[in-house]
Each structure stands twice: as C-alpha cells, then as structure tokens.
Amino acid sequence: MKISELSRSSGVSLPTVKYYLREGLLPPGRAMGRNQAEYGDAHLRRLRLIRALIDVGNLSVAGVRQVLQAVDDGGLQGHDLLGTAHEAIAGTPRADRGTAGWQAARDEAARIVADRGWRVHDRAPALDQLADAIAALRELGQEDMLAMVDGYAEATERLAVQEVGLVLARGDRAAMVEGVVTGTVLGEAVLTALRRLAQEHTSAGLTEPG
Amino acid sequence: MKISELSRSSGVSLPTVKYYLREGLLPPGRAMGRNQAEYGDAHLRRLRLIRALIDVGNLSVAGVRQVLQAVDDGGLQGHDLLGTAHEAIAGTPRADRGTAGWQAARDEAARIVADRGWRVHDRAPALDQLADAIAALRELGQEDMLAMVDGYAEATERLAVQEVGLVLARGDRAAMVEGVVTGTVLGEAVLTALRRLAQEHTSAGLTEPG
DNA sequence: GATAGTGGATAGTGATGCTATCCACTATGC
DNA sequence: GCATAGTGGATAGCATCACTATCCACTATC
Structure with a gap:
C-alpha cells in the first residue's frame, strides 16, 4: 500500500499522515527505494487507533x-x-x-x-x-x-x-x-x-x- | 473589592481576570467612577467556578x-x-x-x-x-x-x-x-x-x- | 502632588495540530 | 522512451486558543 492509499482508506489527509510519520506516531513504511515505501495493514490499524485516541479520547x-x-x-x-x-x-x-x-x-x-x-x-x-x-x-x-x-x-x-x-x-x-x-x-x-x-x-x- | 484584590484572592492573574471580563465569563463590576469598579463575593465565586470548569472539567x-x-x-x-x-x-x-x-x-x-x-x-x-x-x-x-x-x-x-x-x-x-x-x-x-x-x-x- | 492602581483597548505570545509548498526523484501508463 | 502523477523528506505557513503584555488617560489614596 502506498501512502496515498493509506490516506484514502483511512480518511486521514495525506499531509496529516505525513505529519504523524514525522511525529513518530506512525512507524515509517518499509522503504522500497529512495522515494517509495510500502505500508501495510498494521499501519492502517495504527492510524485508526491514533484517530480514535485523538478524536474520541481527546488525547493530545x-x-x-x-x-x-x-x-x-x-x-x-x-x-x-x-x-x-x-x-x-x-x-x-x-x-x-x-x-x-x-x-x-x-x-x-x-x-x-x-x-x-x-x-x-x-x-x-x-x-x-x-x-x-x-x-x-x-x-x-x-x-x-x-x-x-x-x-x-x-x-x-x-x-x-x-x-x-x-x-x-x-x-x-x-x-x-x-x-x-x-x-x-x-x-x-x-x-x-x-x-x-x-x-x-x-x-x-x-x-x-x- | 477592587480588581487587583479579586485577582489576588482568587489566584487568577490580573490580565486573565481582565480577559475573562472581556470574554463575558465574568460580569463587569459595579462602576464607581470612570475608572473604578467594585467587585463582590459573587465575582469571586464566579471566578472560582470558571477555573474549576476550565481546569478540572476541561471546558473551553x-x-x-x-x-x-x-x-x-x-x-x-x-x-x-x-x-x-x-x-x-x-x-x-x-x-x-x-x-x-x-x-x-x-x-x-x-x-x-x-x-x-x-x-x-x-x-x-x-x-x-x-x-x-x-x-x-x-x-x-x-x-x-x-x-x-x-x-x-x-x-x-x-x-x-x-x-x-x-x-x-x-x-x-x-x-x-x-x-x-x-x-x-x-x-x-x-x-x-x-x-x-x-x-x-x-x-x-x-x-x-x- | 507623587504614585500606584484602574478600566479599556490593542497587540503580542507560545503551544498545538495540522496544511501547504517545494524539492529531487521514480514508478507507471501510454 | 517519455510525460506525468506520485513519493519521501524538509521547511514554512496557518488558524485557533488561552492567555499575557503594553499602553493609555485617568483617579483614588497616601
């Protein structure tokens, strides 16, 4: 899964996904080349967990x-x-x-x-x-x-x-x-x-x- | 009670008291002149309630x-x-x-x-x-x-x-x-x-x- | 009459949570 | 083989929020 698909299927905007990566909330994808990485189901799950904690749990x-x-x-x-x-x-x-x-x-x-x-x-x-x-x-x-x-x-x-x-x-x-x-x-x-x-x-x- | 005393006895900084007045959280004091107003016990109580709602209740x-x-x-x-x-x-x-x-x-x-x-x-x-x-x-x-x-x-x-x-x-x-x-x-x-x-x-x- | 304090206004600050843009580069579709 | 869309990475910008600071003309008080 590419980052854009991760963004699409999670409903989290791409800049925000990048932001979470920067902030270390989301682990980096498996690097497939200089500018290509592979994200898996674990990333999607993690992203959903992040959103739940932030939106529903009011965590920072x-x-x-x-x-x-x-x-x-x-x-x-x-x-x-x-x-x-x-x-x-x-x-x-x-x-x-x-x-x-x-x-x-x-x-x-x-x-x-x-x-x-x-x-x-x-x-x-x-x-x-x-x-x-x-x-x-x-x-x-x-x-x-x-x-x-x-x-x-x-x-x-x-x-x-x-x-x-x-x-x-x-x-x-x-x-x-x-x-x-x-x-x-x-x-x-x-x-x-x-x-x-x-x-x-x-x-x-x-x-x-x- | 003057505004400074209100601030002191509530533990809320004077600029913040002024801010709450501006924001309409705290009703204005009874005007005693162009630049003097009297605050009462009700103001003190109200101020404490505001702080409790914000700090303990996490209200905006x-x-x-x-x-x-x-x-x-x-x-x-x-x-x-x-x-x-x-x-x-x-x-x-x-x-x-x-x-x-x-x-x-x-x-x-x-x-x-x-x-x-x-x-x-x-x-x-x-x-x-x-x-x-x-x-x-x-x-x-x-x-x-x-x-x-x-x-x-x-x-x-x-x-x-x-x-x-x-x-x-x-x-x-x-x-x-x-x-x-x-x-x-x-x-x-x-x-x-x-x-x-x-x-x-x-x-x-x-x-x-x- | 000096001085500290007042109400009122306006501007600035720091933190937070994104969002936008740019870059060099590369996978992909034709 | 080549245009194009997309990529990771970096940096800068933005809106909101909850204050905080400064300035002002003025006045109570010592």
Missing part, C-alpha cells in the same frame, strides 16, 4: 505518542501499561496543587482509596485528579456532592472487575495491550456518554410531570 | 461562556439546564459522522438507550458521543469491549438517580442550578478519576501474584 498528539510507545514496548506488562496509559491521558495539572486546600483534598483522596482497600501506586495521576475535583467542589461550597463518592467508587470497582476480566480473557499479549488502551480511553468515552444520557433520562423523569 | 472558554449564560438565564429549568451543560461540554464532533459505519453505531446507540427505556432527546449530543465511541471500537476490531455497555448503563442509571436526587434536595433554584453544573462537570471528573483508580487496583490484584 504527545499523549498518543506516549501511549503508543508503551504499546510498542514489548517488555511492558498489562498493569504497567495501564499506568502509562493513565499518565498519558492525565493532561495538564491544575495550578493550585500545593495549596493547603488542595493538600487536604489530596489527603482525602488518599483516604477514600485506602478505606476501600484499593491498592494503588501513591503517585498515580488519578489520585491527583481526584484531589483536583474534590478541592474544586469544596472551594465552590458544593461539598454535598461528595456524598456521591461512595456510589462512584462502588460502581467503578464492580465495573473494573468486568473490564479487567474482559481484557485478560483475550489471552495473547498483543490483543491485551490494545484492549488496555482502548478499554481505558474509549471505555471512558462510552461511560461518560451513558452517564449523561442516564442523567438526562432521570432528570426528565423526576423533574417533569410526564 | 467558549464552553464555559455557554454554561454560564445558561446558569444566568433565570428562565431555564433544571432539565433544560442539564441539556445546555451537556451541549457546552460536548466539544468538537468527530470528522467521520455521516459515514455508513458511524450511522450504524448511531443506530446502535439509539437502540441501547431505547432498550433501557431511557427517554432522551434524540438530538442529545451524548448520543452522538456514544456513537463516536462505538464506531471507533468497531473500527478497531474491539467490539468485545461493547460487552461492558450493559454494565455501564446499569451503573450510570443507578448513579443518576442519586445525583439528580441530590441536586433536587437543595430546594432553591439558584443552588440547584449550580448543582447541575458542578454535578455534571466535576462529578464526571470524580467518576473518571475513581474509575482509573479502581482499574489500577483491580488490574494489580488480578494480574500480579501479590
């Missing part, structure tokens, strides 16, 4: 690169890969990390996790993100919302068992790796979309006469 | 403006406000909407919702987002992940009842409005952070010997 190009490097790192096991994926989707940290209010929220986050008996790395980016959200809720005087935390934790724990089981069920490593990435990023997109729909339905039912 | 400035306009629109009831919030956080749509694969995914999304008996507006942005994610999963050959959809829907439905109940429990309209916005946006941040932590815990437990 840099985040995608990080994820893909982890995917390509044959030495990485499932669990470490998950950590890398989480780091890549973490995004820019809030400015107020380090203030007293944030530290308190961070402690609260650690306590929530500990109370559940969850064993997570204490430098997990998600802990900081949880602290960000808790700090913001407190700062805004919306602490009553924190009553939801238990429900969220309970639900996500149950779901995580299914999710991890699903990925492990695949058996071979390559498929598991892809499963971790897509499960983490696209699964999140599915979950939040469903959450919004559920909210809409429930809010209509509880606040309207019909 | 335009999205924040949309949300805040809805918040300030006294005529909007709880349910419509929720819709507006969902529109504001929707972001840029995927390019491939309209392809056959996407349409199929969109139909699937509609069916999932219908099977649950959820009554949602059929132009809800979350339906398109769900379709985006489903289409991406199918395109990548990760359809086995769709087995999670039931679990997600079940969980989010249960949570939505609690969430909506929590907001309704507030009684007065202004507090409910703030609750909808923070519950939607910051609640999502809390949920996804917890999801990642739960995954990490579960993955460690199921894939490692310890």
